[in-house]
Amino acid sequence: MSFLRLMLVCTLAILFSADNVQAKDSDESFFSFLNFAKNKRQGGEEQTTAQQPQAPAEDPHEKMIKDAQNGNLDAQLSLGYIYLYGEGDIKPDYNKAFRYYEMAAAQNDNVAINNLGSLYYSGIGTPANVAKAMEMFDKAAKLGNVEASVNLAFLYMTENPIQQDSKLGLELFQTAAQQGNPTAQFMLGYAYLHGYLVKQDYAKAFELLQKSALAQYDEAQYQTALLYMEGKGIPQNYGKAVNLLNAARLQGHVDATMTMGRILAEGRKYPRDVYTAHVLFNLASVHGAERADEFRDRLAQEMEIDMVLRAQAEADAFRAKPSELTSYIHQTFGENIKAYIDRYLPKPVEDKQTEKSKPKQEERSGLL
Numbered sequence: 001m002s003f004l005r006l007m008l009v010c011t012l013a014i015l016f017s018a019d020n021v022q023a024k025d026s027d028e029s030f031f032s033f034l035n036f037a038k039n040k041r042q043g044g045e046e047q048t049t050a051q052q053p054q055a056p057a058e059d060p061h062e063k064m065i066k067d068a069q070n071g072n073l074d075a076q077l078s079l080g081y082i083y084l085y086g087e088g089d090i091k092p093d094y095n096k097a098f099r100y101y102e103m104a105a106a107q108n109d110n111v112a113i114n115n116l117g118s119l120y121y122s123g124i125g126t127p128a129n130v131a132k133a134m135e136m137f138d139k140a141a142k143l144g145n146v147e148a149s150v151n152l153a154f155l156y157m158t159e160n161p162i163q164q165d166s167k168l169g170l171e172l173f174q175t176a177a178q179q180g181n182p183t184a185q186f187m188l189g190y191a192y193l194h195g196y197l198v199k200q201d202y203a204k205a206f207e208l209l210q211k212s213a214l215a216q217y218d219e220a221q222y223q224t225a226l227l228y229m230e231g232k233g234i235p236q237n238y239g240k241a242v243n244l245l246n247a248a249r250l251q252g253h254v255d256a257t258m259t260m261g262r263i264l265a266e267g268r269k270y271p272r273d274v275y276t277a278h279v280l281f282n283l284a285s286v287h288g289a290e291r292a293d294e295f296r297d298r299l300a301q302e303m304e305i306d307m308v309l310r311a312q313a314e315a316d317a318f319r320a321k322p323s324e325l326t327s328y329i330h331q332t333f334g335e336n337i338k339a340y341i342d343r344y345l346p347k348p349v350e351d352k353q354t355e356k357s358k359p360k361q362e363e364r365s366g367l368l
Contacts, residue, residue, distance in 0.1 A: 061090065068100060076104035077112060084124075098125025105136070110143035117151065130155075131162050141172070149176040150183050154333055157340045166344065170197050177208060182215035183329055187337065190223065196341050202233030213244060216323035219338065221248040222256045229269075238269040249280065252320025258284045258292060265299060274299055275311055282315035 067075035082090055083097035098119050104112030117136030120129045134155055140148035149172045156169030170191055176184030189208030192201045206227050212220035225244035228237045242263060248256035261280035264273040281289075281296035300308050322330070329337060 068103065071107070073104055073107050073109055073112075076100045076107075077109070080104060080112070080115070094125035096125075108143065110140045110145035110148065113143065114140035114145045114148040114151065117148065121155075130160055134160075134162055146176050146179045146181045146184075149173075150181055153184070153187070154337075154340065167197055180211075182212040182217055182220070182325060183333070183337070185209070185215075186212040186217055186220045186223075187341070189220070190338050190341055193223065193227075194341065194345055196344060202227065204233075206233030213247075216247075216251075216325050217329060218248045218251040218253040218256070218322065218326045219336075221245070221251075222253055222259075223338075225256065225259070238263070242270055249283075250320070251322045251326050254284055254287045254289050258289045261292075261295065265295065274303060275307055278303065278308070278311040279315045279318075282312065283318055286315075 064075045064079060068079050077100070080097050080100035083093045083100065086092040098116075101112050101116045101119060105116045113136050117133045117140065119125055120136060121133035122128065134152060137148045137152035137155065141152055153169040153172035153176070156163065156165045156172065158164065170188070173184040173187045173191075177188045185208045189205045189212065190196075191198050192208065193205035194200065206224065209220050209224045209227065213224040221244045225241040225248070227233050228241035228244065230236070242260060245256045245260040245263070249260055257280050261277045261284060263270050264280070265277040266272070278296055278299045281292045281299065285292035285296060303311070
């Protein structure tokens with residue numbers, strides 16, 4: 001699974017989140033001490049004349065190191081980040097990054113502990129240690145770090161050498177979902193959608209998936225659109241479904257692109273739009289979506305050549321713009337997090353006769 005790519009580039013984003021950043025003063029951000037422009041003399045202080053000798057300014061980085069060694073949590077967290085990614089002339093040094101996060105974690109800071117868990121899991125600055133990672137995530141979660149709860153939940157739902165416990169993982173998702181975490185809301189909503197370890201409940205599924213969709217997660221937008229289309233957990237509404245599909249497809253979601261193309265090509269539940277459907281099938285075909293190229297080419301037969309050329313140019317110019325949340329989830333847990341649940345669901349029995357009759361049914365329904 002792509003969860004093995006649980007890298008700090010994602011989990012360390014927690015450092016900058018509003019939920020975890022504790023400002024020292026109401027007008028200062030977490031890293032405000034890095035703004036040396038604030039270190040100015042206040043009015044009323046004696047001004048230094050040009051003739052007076054001045055002590056050499058202390059190097060800011062060296063000062064930060066001293067502060068960290070003296071137990072300053074802000075400095076420890078900042079140095080951990082700086083040595084992890086590098087900054088200015090300072091090159092990445094994973095061993096130092098690990099050491100400073102370890103120092104901050106020793107002060108029981110839940111953000112540092114969660115980040116330390118990611119370092120242990122990924123083997124950055126230290127040998128990879130899944131047991132230690134789970135220990136850190138568990139500790140941070142109990143200290144109130146929601147992202148740590150989600151990290152631990154995914155680990156419990158993944159085959160790992162320490163402990164696999166899907167039920168416990170789902171309980172952690174439930175806790176995180178109640179605290180507003182959109183990743184957890186999606187996972188719990190998807191569980192309710194399919195009745196995985198919980199009683200199937202379309203209304204609860206819709207409520208949770210919609211919250212994640214509103215946070216701009218593309219898969220949540222797609223799943224919520226399907227519920228609107230099928231009228232499950234919410235009255236059927238193709239207008240809202242298309243809006244959600246469009247939002248997801250602009251992020252590059254292939255299934256949403258394909259589904260929206262079908263709706264516009266059929267024109268039964270929503271106004272027909274051959275041009276846009278051609279563009280969408282063209283985009284989906286690039287990603288290998290089944291029958292996308294066939295549907296595109298069949299639509300082209302009823303289009304003027306100049307319209308086909310414009311549709312091709314529009315598809316060629318399209319660039320997906322995934323949201324910050326979608327990018328975070330893809331990079332941290334993989335592009336298909338519903339697979340963590342899908343793998344446990346009973347496989348549907350394929351009706352060969354139905355499969356054989358599919359093309360004819362589609363033609364009769366007006367698709368293409």
